[in-house]
Amino acid sequence: MSFDLPIAPPAQVGGLAAGRATSGGGDELPVFYPATGARISTLIEDDAAAVDQAVTAARAAFDRGTWPGLGVLQRVEVLERCRQIILDNAEELARLECAATGLVLRELRERHFKRAAYNFRFFAEYISQSAGQRYDQTPGYMTTVSRVSVGVAALIAPWNAPVALATMKIAAALSFGNTAVLKPSEQTPLALARLVALLQEVLPEGVLNLVNGRGAVTGAALVDHPGIDLVSFTGGTQTGRTIMSAAGRNLVPCTLELGGKSANIIFASADQERALDGALLGIFSNNGQQCLAGSRILVERSIFDDFVGRFVERAGRIRVGDPLAETTEIGPLASAAHRDRVLSFVDIAQADGGALLMGGTRRDDLGEGYFVSPTAVTVPSNSARVAQDEIFGPFATFLPFDSADEAAAIANDTQFGLVSYIWSDHLPTVMDMSERMRSGVVWVNTPMMRELRAPFGGFKSSGVGREGGASCEAFYTEERTLTIPTRPPPLRKLGVE
Template structure:
């Protein structure tokens, strides 16, 4: 079976520095369409020299350009112009994103691109309400606290939702007066390359630049560059460790949104129909490739068999196929290597004493693309690899529990701590459970949602720092305390 391309992509994708295509200097990297496995574009990797040019452009724009000193009103205008640019190009950006990621096109149009545009609106609204602080409690003095931009931000975006997640970083960094160098994943560079090109028309020169390439080459050069003042990364935990180690040598602060192995706790007191819908959405949306997926489904034993049976029945009916089709619910995984890794956990589950419940195979009837059947396994215990390792695909692991305390213990028994889900219509159960969950976010009786005013990030190896309104303000600004005497103070006259 063959599927049409969502869009004819550019033959070659390059970085963009001061509005001009980067010379790269590195090797050529292939970009594939996950629905067919065919190469559709070539990416020019930016080497250390090319990265240095991008950082120097951002440095010059920060040190000598107008952006950091713009009035709040002017910066709001620019952020709103970025938003309008995205909304005017939703279809093109969504199709480019689909071509590199294999995500379902209708979801990209309706959710990802709308969220990307809203990221700029949100931070425009946020800075419109920002205020400084002043203190007069110490007699004879006025002390003010103001916030100033930090400098050049290195923004490293993931491959699973490139535009939606990268624009959170871009909008925040720019809103507070920083300049930026963006590095997308080498697997999914096309939509972000086009977005940065479009935004050149509404931003001053050098404020936003983009470099492309592998993390070990381009990303490493970017993080280590002495002209970078802060780093924001979303991606895998091991890569996050390497980035923090490198940035730490220059004492550069970092925020890290890393991996997850989130527990989706289903109590018998939950509305079972809604909990079932939420569990399916929590693991199969975005092709299952999201750090906040409810990948460990913990179900109270008294309803376990019924819930799992209904889940299996529904999972077997999930429509897998062409990401351009309106009725497709799950598209292909992002790459051949990733597909093989996800499927490899079926054998690991069996080796650990688990049982395959549904799926677990490649959809060879759909051609050479990276399609798999939505998958679920019954774990032998929470110590199984499928219950501890982040699989990052449409792959759920089921575990029964008997008491709320046991559910919390299982949920917390992981190296990760990004998100937890709790499903119960019994308020005392909810109130007793949520404070004990070791995760940065808890969602009750709802699948994933994002309140941008609230902090988002994880405990343990799921991250360092937070994203969100006040959290981003704290990260992307420096606090300055200025003290002025209200009358000439008495001075000690040394040596008089």
């Protein structure tokens, strides 16, 4: 079986610095269509010299360009034009995104690209309402605090939702007057390469630049570059540790949104139908490839068998297939290597005493693409590897609990702490559990809901720092304190007899 390619992608993809192609200089890396496994494009990797070209362009735009000193209303106008570019080109961009990621085209249209466009509107509105501070506590003096742009931002985006997540970083960095160098994942460069080219048409020269390549090559050269002033990364925890170590050597601040192994806690007091819908969305949406997935589903023992049975029955009817089809609910995973890694956890679960409830196999009936069946297992305890390791696929792990105390203990028994889900219509249970969760975000009786004004990020190995309105303002700006006497102050005289 073969599926049509959603678009004819460019034969080659490289970097863009100040509107011109970077020098490349590195290896040629294949780009595959996950629905068929066919090679569809070639990425020309940017080496250290090409990265230097992009950073130099961003540095010049910040140090000598107009963007950092532009008035807020002028910057808002440009951000709104960026938003409109995404809306005007959403179909082309969504098809390029589908071609490299295998994400369902309908979901890209309805969710990802609306969110990408809104990222620019959100920050345009945010900066138009920002205020400074004034202090008058000391008689005779006025002290003001303003926020100023930091400099050149290195923005490193993941492969699981490239445009939606990268535009959050781009819009935030640019809205506060910084310039930027973006590095997408080498697996999924197509849509972001096109988007950066489009945005460069309305942005001043050098404000937004693109480099492409692997983390160990292009990413390392970018983070280590002395012209970088701050780093924002979304991706795996181990890579985040490497980036934070490299940034620390140059005293460069960074925000890291990393992995998760989030607990989705379902009490007997929950609306069972809504909890079932939420549990299915929490683990299987975005092809199961999301750091905020509710991958550990904790169910109160009195309803455990019934809930798991209904989950398995519903999950068995999820439509896996062509990401271009309107009826498809799960497309292929992003790569053959990732597919094989996800499926390897079936044997790992069984070796730890777990039981396979459903799935756990390749969908060979769908051809050579990277398709897997929705998978669910039960495990005897939270110490099982499938309850501790981030699998990052359509793979649910079920555990029972007998009390709120036990549920909280299981939920927090992880190196991660990105999000938590609580399902209960009993208010005291909700309030008690929400206070106990060691996670940066707690969602109650709802699957994923992102409020961009609120901070988003995790505890423990799930990250450092936060994204969101005020959190981004704090990261992408420096505070400057200015003190002025309101009248000539008396000064001590030195050296006067």
